[in-house]
Amino acid sequence: MDNQKHATAGIIVIGDEILNGQTLDTNSNFLSKRLFSRGVRVHKVSVIPDNLDVIAKEVREFSSKFTYVLTSGGIGPTHDDITAEGIAKAFNEKVCPHPKLMELVTKFFGEVAIDSPQMKLAHVPSSAELTFGVDPVTGKRAPYPVVSVRNVYMFPGIPHLLESNFSKLEHLFESPDVHFYTREVYITDDEMSVATRLAEVNKKFKDKVVIGSYPKLDNSYYQVKATLQSEEEEPVEEAYRHLLSLLPPEVIVKYEPCPAEHAASRVYELAEQCPLVKHAITVIEDCLNRYKLSEMCISFNGGKDCTMLLHLIYAALQKLYPDRTESLQLLYIRCDLPFPEVELFIHESADRYGFHLVCLPGRIKESLSLLKQQEPEMKAIAMGTRRTDPHAGRHL
Numbered sequence: 001m002d003n004q005k006h007a008t009a010g011i012i013v014i015g016d017e018i019l020n021g022q023t024l025d026t027n028s029n030f031l032s033k034r035l036f037s038r039g040v041r042v043h044k045v046s047v048i049p050d051n052l053d054v055i056a057k058e059v060r061e062f063s064s065k066f067t068y069v070l071t072s073g074g075i076g077p078t079h080d081d082i083t084a085e086g087i088a089k090a091f092n093e094k095v096c097p098h099p100k101l102m103e104l105v106t107k108f109f110g111e112v113a114i115d116s117p118q119m120k121l122a123h124v125p126s127s128a129e130l131t132f133g134v135d136p137v138t139g140k141r142a143p144y145p146v147v148s149v150r151n152v153y154m155f156p157g158i159p160h161l162l163e164s165n166f167s168k169l170e171h172l173f174e175s176p177d178v179h180f181y182t183r184e185v186y187i188t189d190d191e192m193s194v195a196t197r198l199a200e201v202n203k204k205f206k207d208k209v210v211i212g213s214y215p216k217l218d219n220s221y222y223q224v225k226a227t228l229q230s231e232e233e234e235p236v237e238e239a240y241r242h243l244l245s246l247l248p249p250e251v252i253v254k255y256e257p258c259p260a261e262h263a264a265s266r267v268y269e270l271a272e273q274c275p276l277v278k279h280a281i282t283v284i285e286d287c288l289n290r291y292k293l294s295e296m297c298i299s300f301n302g303g304k305d306c307t308m309l310l311h312l313i314y315a316a317l318q319k320l321y322p323d324r325t326e327s328l329q330l331l332y333i334r335c336d337l338p339f340p341e342v343e344l345f346i347h348e349s350a351d352r353y354g355f356h357l358v359c360l361p362g363r364i365k366e367s368l369s370l371l372k373q374q375e376p377e378m379k380a381i382a383m384g385t386r387r388t389d390p391h392a393g394r395h396l
Contacts, residue, residue, distance in 0.1 A: 007040045007175035010062035013047045014055060014074040014083050015157055027072040027155070027162050034166060039175035040068065050074060055086025063090070063152055068173050073157030075147075077117035087149050088125035097122045100130055104144060125149045133168025138325045142168050160351070181233045183240040186222040186255040187247065191215045194224055197246040201228075201239055208235040222253045260352050263311060264318035277312075284316045287380060296380040297329035297358070297371075300349070302342045307349070309384030314353045330355045331381065333367040 011031055017023040025047065032042045043066060048054050055074070062069040074083030088095045097114065101122035109118040130145035146165055147154045153172075155162045187194055191213060202211040205228075212227040226243065230236045244252065256266065271278040287296065298313060300306045310330070317324065330350050350357040360367040372378055 006178050007067040007173070008065075009035050009040050009042045009068040009070060009173065010066040011042060011045045012055075012058055012062060012069065012071045013045065013157075014050065014071060014086075015047075016050050016080070018047050018073075019049055023157075025072075026159050027157065030159070030163055031070055031072075031155075031166065034170055035068075035173055036180060038170065038173055039178035039180060040173055050080040050082055052082055052086050052089060055083060056089035059087050059090040059152055063150060067151065067175075069152040070155060070173075071152065072155050072162060075121075075154055075156055077120045081120070083154055084124050084128075084147070087152055087154065090152075091125065091127070091149060093125045093127055093149070095123050096126050098124050098128060098130070100145075101147075131169055131172065133165060135168055178231060181230055181236045183228040183236050184257070185226040185228075185240070185243055185247070186253040187224040187226060187251050188222055188253055189224065189251045191224050194226070194247070194251075197243065198226060200246065201243045204242065205235060205239040208232060209239045211239070221255050259311065260314060263315035264322075267312060267315035268319060280312055281316060284313055284382075285320065287382065288313075288316055288320055291380050293324070293326045293328050295377055296382065297331045297378065298355070299364075299381055299383040300330040300332055300346065302332075302346045302349070303384075305386055305389070306384040309382060310349065310353065310355075313382060314355075327354060327356045330357045331367070331371060332357060332359045333364060334359050334361050336361075 009031075011028045013025050013028055015023065018025050028045045028047075032045070035042055044062070046058055046062070048058055059069065059071070071083055071087070074081050074086075085095050097119065101124065102119065105112070105118055105122045112118045124147050128147050128149050130147060132145045133142040134140070135142070142165065146169060155165055195213070198211060198213050205211070209228050209230045212229070214225045214227070216223060216225060228236050228239045228243070230239075256262065259266070267277070267281065271281050298306070298310055300310055313328070317328065330346075332346055347357065349355075358371070360370055362370070368381065371381075
Protein backbone atom coordinates (compact mmCIF):
# COMPACT_ATOMS: atom_id res chain seq x y z
CA MET A 1 0.00 0.00 0.00
CA ASP A 2 1.09 3.56 -0.70
CA ASN A 3 2.63 5.19 2.39
CA GLN A 4 2.85 8.75 1.12
CA LYS A 5 1.35 11.67 2.98
CA HIS A 6 -1.57 11.94 0.57
CA ALA A 7 -4.16 9.23 -0.02
CA THR A 8 -3.96 7.80 -3.52
CA ALA A 9 -6.19 5.59 -5.59
CA GLY A 10 -6.06 3.26 -8.56
CA ILE A 11 -9.11 2.35 -10.63
CA ILE A 12 -9.36 -0.95 -12.48
CA VAL A 13 -12.12 -1.18 -15.10
CA ILE A 14 -12.78 -4.82 -15.95
CA GLY A 15 -14.58 -6.03 -19.04
CA ASP A 16 -14.05 -7.22 -22.60
CA GLU A 17 -17.00 -5.02 -23.61
CA ILE A 18 -14.97 -1.91 -22.74
CA LEU A 19 -11.92 -3.00 -24.72
CA ASN A 20 -13.87 -4.03 -27.83
CA GLY A 21 -15.83 -0.79 -27.86
CA GLN A 22 -19.28 -2.22 -27.14
CA THR A 23 -19.61 -0.23 -23.91
CA LEU A 24 -18.36 3.26 -23.09
CA ASP A 25 -16.60 3.53 -19.73
CA THR A 26 -17.97 6.45 -17.68
CA ASN A 27 -17.26 4.88 -14.30
CA SER A 28 -13.60 5.86 -14.09
CA ASN A 29 -14.50 9.48 -14.86
CA PHE A 30 -17.16 9.53 -12.13
CA LEU A 31 -14.89 7.91 -9.54
CA SER A 32 -11.93 10.14 -10.38
CA LYS A 33 -13.97 13.31 -9.88
CA ARG A 34 -15.53 12.15 -6.64
CA LEU A 35 -12.26 10.90 -5.19
CA PHE A 36 -10.51 14.14 -6.11
CA SER A 37 -13.23 16.11 -4.31
CA ARG A 38 -12.34 14.15 -1.15
CA GLY A 39 -8.61 14.86 -1.38
CA VAL A 40 -7.70 11.52 -2.97
CA ARG A 41 -5.54 11.63 -6.10
CA VAL A 42 -6.16 8.94 -8.70
CA HIS A 43 -2.72 7.94 -9.96
CA LYS A 44 -3.71 5.31 -12.49
CA VAL A 45 -6.73 4.01 -14.39
CA SER A 46 -6.41 0.60 -16.03
CA VAL A 47 -8.84 -1.12 -18.40
CA ILE A 48 -8.33 -4.88 -18.54
CA PRO A 49 -10.11 -7.92 -20.04
CA ASP A 50 -12.13 -10.62 -18.31
CA ASN A 51 -9.02 -12.71 -17.73
CA LEU A 52 -8.31 -14.29 -14.35
CA ASP A 53 -4.52 -13.95 -14.45
CA VAL A 54 -4.63 -10.37 -15.74
CA ILE A 55 -7.12 -9.33 -13.02
CA ALA A 56 -5.04 -10.97 -10.29
CA LYS A 57 -1.80 -9.35 -11.47
CA GLU A 58 -3.33 -5.88 -11.79
CA VAL A 59 -5.10 -6.03 -8.42
CA ARG A 60 -1.95 -7.24 -6.66
CA GLU A 61 0.12 -4.44 -8.16
CA PHE A 62 -2.44 -1.70 -7.53
CA SER A 63 -3.03 -2.84 -3.95
CA SER A 64 0.69 -2.54 -3.16
CA LYS A 65 1.01 0.93 -4.72
CA PHE A 66 -2.14 2.85 -3.78
CA THR A 67 -4.12 3.64 -0.64
CA TYR A 68 -7.39 2.59 -2.25
CA VAL A 69 -8.15 0.34 -5.21
CA LEU A 70 -11.59 0.47 -6.82
CA THR A 71 -12.68 -2.10 -9.38
CA SER A 72 -15.59 -1.70 -11.77
CA GLY A 73 -17.38 -4.59 -13.46
CA GLY A 74 -17.27 -8.35 -13.44
CA ILE A 75 -19.37 -9.06 -10.33
CA GLY A 76 -22.53 -10.39 -11.98
CA PRO A 77 -23.96 -13.92 -12.36
CA THR A 78 -22.50 -14.96 -15.74
CA HIS A 79 -19.46 -17.03 -16.70
CA ASP A 80 -17.35 -13.97 -17.58
CA ASP A 81 -17.97 -12.24 -14.25
CA ILE A 82 -14.72 -13.27 -12.58
CA THR A 83 -13.61 -10.20 -10.62
CA ALA A 84 -14.10 -11.95 -7.26
CA GLU A 85 -12.03 -14.91 -8.44
CA GLY A 86 -9.32 -12.59 -9.75
CA ILE A 87 -9.08 -10.67 -6.48
CA ALA A 88 -8.99 -13.92 -4.51
CA LYS A 89 -6.13 -15.16 -6.67
CA ALA A 90 -4.27 -11.87 -6.18
CA PHE A 91 -4.15 -12.52 -2.42
CA ASN A 92 -3.88 -16.34 -2.53
CA GLU A 93 -7.38 -16.83 -1.17
CA LYS A 94 -10.26 -19.11 -2.05
CA VAL A 95 -13.68 -18.02 -3.24
CA CYS A 96 -16.49 -19.18 -1.00
CA PRO A 97 -20.14 -18.31 -0.28
CA HIS A 98 -20.60 -15.57 2.31
CA PRO A 99 -23.46 -16.32 4.75
CA LYS A 100 -24.85 -12.77 4.70
CA LEU A 101 -24.72 -12.59 0.90
CA MET A 102 -26.42 -15.99 0.67
CA GLU A 103 -29.17 -14.64 2.90
CA LEU A 104 -29.62 -11.59 0.67
CA VAL A 105 -29.65 -13.68 -2.52
CA THR A 106 -32.27 -16.02 -1.05
CA LYS A 107 -34.37 -13.09 0.09
CA PHE A 108 -34.32 -11.58 -3.39
CA PHE A 109 -34.49 -14.68 -5.64
CA GLY A 110 -36.00 -17.29 -3.33
CA GLU A 111 -34.47 -20.69 -2.68
CA VAL A 112 -31.83 -21.45 -5.34
CA ALA A 113 -29.06 -24.00 -5.68
CA ILE A 114 -25.61 -23.19 -4.34
CA ASP A 115 -24.17 -23.49 -7.86
CA SER A 116 -26.89 -21.40 -9.53
CA PRO A 117 -26.14 -18.13 -11.37
CA GLN A 118 -28.02 -16.24 -8.66
CA MET A 119 -25.95 -17.72 -5.84
CA LYS A 120 -22.75 -16.84 -7.70
CA LEU A 121 -23.41 -13.31 -6.43
CA ALA A 122 -22.76 -14.61 -2.90
CA HIS A 123 -19.33 -16.10 -3.72
CA VAL A 124 -16.49 -13.78 -2.67
CA PRO A 125 -12.86 -14.08 -1.48
CA SER A 126 -12.58 -15.73 1.92
CA SER A 127 -11.39 -12.59 3.76
CA ALA A 128 -13.98 -10.33 2.15
CA GLU A 129 -15.71 -7.67 4.25
CA LEU A 130 -19.17 -6.26 3.59
CA THR A 131 -19.98 -2.56 3.93
CA PHE A 132 -23.58 -1.38 3.75
CA GLY A 133 -23.72 2.20 2.63
CA VAL A 134 -26.23 4.79 3.83
CA ASP A 135 -28.26 7.02 1.53
CA PRO A 136 -27.09 10.59 2.30
CA VAL A 137 -30.58 12.00 1.60
CA THR A 138 -32.93 9.48 3.20
CA GLY A 139 -30.58 8.01 5.81
CA LYS A 140 -31.66 4.49 4.79
CA ARG A 141 -29.18 1.64 4.67
CA ALA A 142 -28.38 0.24 1.24
CA PRO A 143 -30.06 -3.12 0.57
CA TYR A 144 -26.86 -4.68 -0.80
CA PRO A 145 -23.29 -4.15 0.43
CA VAL A 146 -20.05 -3.28 -1.32
CA VAL A 147 -17.53 -6.10 -0.99
CA SER A 148 -13.91 -5.31 -0.15
CA VAL A 149 -10.73 -7.30 0.34
CA ARG A 150 -7.94 -5.44 2.15
CA ASN A 151 -7.82 -2.06 0.33
CA VAL A 152 -9.66 -3.28 -2.78
CA TYR A 153 -13.32 -2.35 -3.23
CA MET A 154 -15.54 -4.08 -5.78
CA PHE A 155 -18.15 -1.96 -7.58
CA PRO A 156 -20.64 -2.98 -10.28
CA GLY A 157 -20.00 -2.03 -13.88
CA ILE A 158 -23.48 -0.60 -14.53
CA PRO A 159 -22.93 3.17 -14.15
CA HIS A 160 -26.06 4.12 -12.18
CA LEU A 161 -25.49 1.24 -9.74
CA LEU A 162 -21.84 2.16 -9.25
CA GLU A 163 -22.70 5.83 -8.72
CA SER A 164 -25.45 4.97 -6.25
CA ASN A 165 -23.23 2.58 -4.29
CA PHE A 166 -20.29 4.97 -4.17
CA SER A 167 -22.45 7.89 -3.04
CA LYS A 168 -23.64 5.85 -0.08
CA LEU A 169 -20.15 5.11 1.26
CA GLU A 170 -17.78 7.68 -0.23
CA HIS A 171 -16.81 8.65 3.33
CA LEU A 172 -14.58 5.56 3.30
CA PHE A 173 -12.32 7.20 0.73
CA GLU A 174 -10.69 10.34 1.98
CA SER A 175 -7.47 12.16 2.72
CA PRO A 176 -8.47 14.17 5.83
CA ASP A 177 -5.48 16.49 5.84
CA VAL A 178 -5.62 17.30 2.13
CA HIS A 179 -7.86 19.70 0.28
CA PHE A 180 -7.51 20.56 -3.38
CA TYR A 181 -8.37 24.14 -4.31
CA THR A 182 -9.55 24.60 -7.87
CA ARG A 183 -10.47 27.51 -10.09
CA GLU A 184 -11.89 27.18 -13.59
CA VAL A 185 -12.00 29.74 -16.39
CA TYR A 186 -14.24 29.21 -19.40
CA ILE A 187 -13.02 30.91 -22.57
CA THR A 188 -14.73 31.50 -25.91
CA ASP A 189 -11.43 31.76 -27.84
CA ASP A 190 -9.83 28.60 -29.22
CA GLU A 191 -6.89 26.94 -27.46
CA MET A 192 -4.34 28.23 -29.94
CA SER A 193 -5.34 31.82 -29.15
CA VAL A 194 -4.88 31.46 -25.38
CA ALA A 195 -1.87 29.12 -25.32
CA THR A 196 0.69 31.92 -24.84
CA ARG A 197 -1.24 33.44 -21.94
CA LEU A 198 -1.65 30.06 -20.24
CA ALA A 199 2.08 29.40 -20.68
CA GLU A 200 2.85 32.72 -18.98
CA VAL A 201 0.67 31.82 -15.99
CA ASN A 202 2.24 28.36 -15.82
CA LYS A 203 5.77 29.79 -15.88
CA LYS A 204 5.00 32.13 -12.98
CA PHE A 205 3.10 29.68 -10.75
CA LYS A 206 4.28 26.21 -11.83
CA ASP A 207 5.92 25.44 -8.47
CA LYS A 208 2.62 25.66 -6.59
CA VAL A 209 -0.23 25.54 -9.13
CA VAL A 210 -1.05 22.95 -11.77
CA ILE A 211 -2.45 24.63 -14.89
CA GLY A 212 -4.64 22.60 -17.25
CA SER A 213 -6.13 23.46 -20.64
CA TYR A 214 -9.01 21.46 -22.10
CA PRO A 215 -10.52 22.29 -25.51
CA LYS A 216 -14.23 21.65 -25.98
CA LEU A 217 -15.17 21.84 -29.63
CA ASP A 218 -18.82 20.83 -29.29
CA ASN A 219 -19.86 23.21 -26.49
CA SER A 220 -22.25 26.06 -27.25
CA TYR A 221 -20.85 28.35 -24.55
CA TYR A 222 -17.04 28.03 -24.54
CA GLN A 223 -14.14 26.51 -26.46
CA VAL A 224 -11.52 26.12 -23.72
CA LYS A 225 -11.71 25.30 -20.02
CA ALA A 226 -8.60 26.35 -18.10
CA THR A 227 -8.12 24.84 -14.64
CA LEU A 228 -5.88 25.94 -11.79
CA GLN A 229 -5.30 23.49 -8.93
CA SER A 230 -3.24 23.47 -5.76
CA GLU A 231 -3.28 22.29 -2.16
CA GLU A 232 -2.95 25.93 -1.11
CA GLU A 233 -5.73 28.41 -1.69
CA GLU A 234 -3.79 31.66 -2.06
CA PRO A 235 -1.55 30.55 -4.96
CA VAL A 236 -4.64 29.41 -6.86
CA GLU A 237 -6.34 32.75 -6.30
CA GLU A 238 -3.23 34.64 -7.37
CA ALA A 239 -2.87 32.57 -10.53
CA TYR A 240 -6.60 32.97 -11.23
CA ARG A 241 -6.42 36.76 -10.93
CA HIS A 242 -3.30 36.84 -13.11
CA LEU A 243 -4.95 34.77 -15.84
CA LEU A 244 -8.04 36.99 -15.83
CA SER A 245 -5.83 40.05 -16.19
CA LEU A 246 -4.23 38.55 -19.31
CA LEU A 247 -7.50 37.63 -21.04
CA PRO A 248 -9.81 40.10 -22.81
CA PRO A 249 -13.01 40.35 -20.71
CA GLU A 250 -15.21 39.52 -23.69
CA VAL A 251 -13.74 36.00 -24.06
CA ILE A 252 -14.48 34.98 -20.44
CA VAL A 253 -17.78 33.17 -19.89
CA LYS A 254 -19.66 32.85 -16.60
CA TYR A 255 -20.41 29.18 -17.02
CA GLU A 256 -21.89 26.90 -14.33
CA PRO A 257 -20.84 23.28 -15.00
CA CYS A 258 -22.89 21.85 -12.12
CA PRO A 259 -25.98 24.05 -11.91
CA ALA A 260 -27.81 21.83 -9.42
CA GLU A 261 -25.00 21.98 -6.87
CA HIS A 262 -25.26 25.74 -6.33
CA ALA A 263 -28.87 26.22 -7.43
CA ALA A 264 -30.16 27.99 -4.31
CA SER A 265 -27.41 30.60 -4.02
CA ARG A 266 -27.32 31.35 -7.76
CA VAL A 267 -31.10 31.53 -8.28
CA TYR A 268 -31.81 33.64 -5.20
CA GLU A 269 -28.98 35.97 -6.16
CA LEU A 270 -30.54 36.31 -9.63
CA ALA A 271 -33.97 36.88 -8.08
CA GLU A 272 -32.69 40.02 -6.38
CA GLN A 273 -31.69 41.40 -9.77
CA CYS A 274 -34.63 40.18 -11.89
CA PRO A 275 -38.26 40.90 -10.81
CA LEU A 276 -39.68 38.11 -13.00
CA VAL A 277 -37.46 35.49 -11.37
CA LYS A 278 -38.33 36.87 -7.94
CA HIS A 279 -42.04 36.62 -8.72
CA ALA A 280 -41.61 33.02 -9.93
CA ILE A 281 -39.73 32.09 -6.75
CA THR A 282 -42.46 33.70 -4.63
CA VAL A 283 -45.13 31.60 -6.35
CA ILE A 284 -43.04 28.43 -5.95
CA GLU A 285 -42.38 29.10 -2.25
CA ASP A 286 -46.11 29.63 -1.70
CA CYS A 287 -46.78 26.28 -3.36
CA LEU A 288 -44.15 24.49 -1.29
CA ASN A 289 -45.51 26.01 1.92
CA ARG A 290 -49.07 25.11 1.00
CA TYR A 291 -48.57 21.49 -0.09
CA LYS A 292 -46.55 18.55 1.15
CA LEU A 293 -44.06 17.13 -1.36
CA SER A 294 -46.21 13.99 -1.58
CA GLU A 295 -49.15 16.18 -2.64
CA MET A 296 -47.46 17.80 -5.64
CA CYS A 297 -45.31 17.01 -8.65
CA ILE A 298 -43.69 18.75 -11.61
CA SER A 299 -44.83 18.15 -15.17
CA PHE A 300 -41.63 17.54 -17.12
CA ASN A 301 -41.18 16.69 -20.81
CA GLY A 302 -37.60 17.89 -21.24
CA GLY A 303 -38.50 21.23 -22.85
CA LYS A 304 -36.78 24.47 -21.93
CA ASP A 305 -39.78 25.96 -20.09
CA CYS A 306 -40.30 23.00 -17.75
CA THR A 307 -36.54 22.58 -17.34
CA MET A 308 -36.35 26.17 -16.11
CA LEU A 309 -39.24 25.50 -13.72
CA LEU A 310 -37.53 22.32 -12.50
CA HIS A 311 -34.38 24.26 -11.67
CA LEU A 312 -36.28 27.03 -9.88
CA ILE A 313 -38.25 24.55 -7.76
CA TYR A 314 -35.06 22.65 -6.90
CA ALA A 315 -33.42 25.92 -5.83
CA ALA A 316 -36.39 26.75 -3.60
CA LEU A 317 -36.27 23.28 -2.05
CA GLN A 318 -32.56 23.71 -1.34
CA LYS A 319 -33.27 27.05 0.32
CA LEU A 320 -36.38 26.11 2.33
CA TYR A 321 -35.72 22.44 3.11
CA PRO A 322 -31.97 21.73 2.86
CA ASP A 323 -32.27 18.65 5.09
CA ARG A 324 -35.31 17.13 3.40
CA THR A 325 -35.44 13.35 2.96
CA GLU A 326 -38.60 13.18 0.84
CA SER A 327 -38.29 13.24 -2.95
CA LEU A 328 -40.45 15.30 -5.27
CA GLN A 329 -42.00 13.55 -8.27
CA LEU A 330 -41.50 14.41 -11.93
CA LEU A 331 -44.44 13.55 -14.17
CA TYR A 332 -43.36 12.67 -17.71
CA ILE A 333 -46.34 12.37 -20.07
CA ARG A 334 -44.96 10.15 -22.81
CA CYS A 335 -46.06 10.50 -26.42
CA ASP A 336 -46.34 7.51 -28.79
CA LEU A 337 -43.00 8.10 -30.59
CA PRO A 338 -40.64 9.98 -28.27
CA PHE A 339 -37.14 11.01 -29.34
CA PRO A 340 -34.52 8.81 -27.60
CA GLU A 341 -32.33 11.87 -26.90
CA VAL A 342 -35.21 13.62 -25.13
CA GLU A 343 -35.98 10.59 -23.01
CA LEU A 344 -32.32 10.29 -22.06
CA PHE A 345 -32.28 13.95 -21.00
CA ILE A 346 -35.45 13.45 -18.94
CA HIS A 347 -33.96 10.48 -17.07
CA GLU A 348 -30.63 12.26 -16.57
CA SER A 349 -32.43 15.33 -15.22
CA ALA A 350 -34.39 13.26 -12.72
CA ASP A 351 -31.15 11.67 -11.48
CA ARG A 352 -29.26 14.99 -11.45
CA TYR A 353 -31.84 16.69 -9.23
CA GLY A 354 -32.69 13.62 -7.17
CA PHE A 355 -36.38 13.55 -8.15
CA HIS A 356 -38.56 10.46 -8.67
CA LEU A 357 -39.66 10.05 -12.29
CA VAL A 358 -43.21 8.90 -13.05
CA CYS A 359 -43.98 8.05 -16.71
CA LEU A 360 -47.58 7.99 -17.95
CA PRO A 361 -48.84 7.64 -21.53
CA GLY A 362 -51.44 9.75 -23.35
CA ARG A 363 -52.47 13.39 -23.52
CA ILE A 364 -52.20 15.85 -20.67
CA LYS A 365 -55.78 15.72 -19.35
CA GLU A 366 -55.99 11.92 -19.53
CA SER A 367 -52.61 11.49 -17.87
CA LEU A 368 -53.47 13.89 -15.04
CA SER A 369 -56.70 11.98 -14.44
CA LEU A 370 -54.76 8.71 -14.35
CA LEU A 371 -52.23 10.22 -11.93
CA LYS A 372 -55.06 11.33 -9.64
CA GLN A 373 -56.48 7.81 -9.67
CA GLN A 374 -53.11 6.27 -8.85
CA GLU A 375 -52.22 8.87 -6.22
CA PRO A 376 -55.40 10.32 -4.68
CA GLU A 377 -53.40 12.54 -2.31
CA MET A 378 -52.01 14.50 -5.28
CA LYS A 379 -53.27 18.11 -5.13
CA ALA A 380 -50.96 20.25 -7.27
CA ILE A 381 -49.07 19.96 -10.56
CA ALA A 382 -46.40 22.52 -11.38
CA MET A 383 -46.30 23.22 -15.12
CA GLY A 384 -43.85 25.58 -16.80
CA THR A 385 -44.70 27.77 -19.77
CA ARG A 386 -43.76 31.16 -21.19
CA ARG A 387 -46.30 33.92 -20.88
CA THR A 388 -45.79 34.59 -24.63
CA ASP A 389 -46.56 30.99 -25.67
CA PRO A 390 -49.80 31.14 -27.74
CA HIS A 391 -50.45 27.43 -27.14
CA ALA A 392 -50.01 27.43 -23.38
CA GLY A 393 -53.68 26.94 -22.52
CA ARG A 394 -54.69 24.67 -25.39
CA HIS A 395 -54.63 21.37 -23.51
CA LEU A 396 -55.65 22.63 -20.08
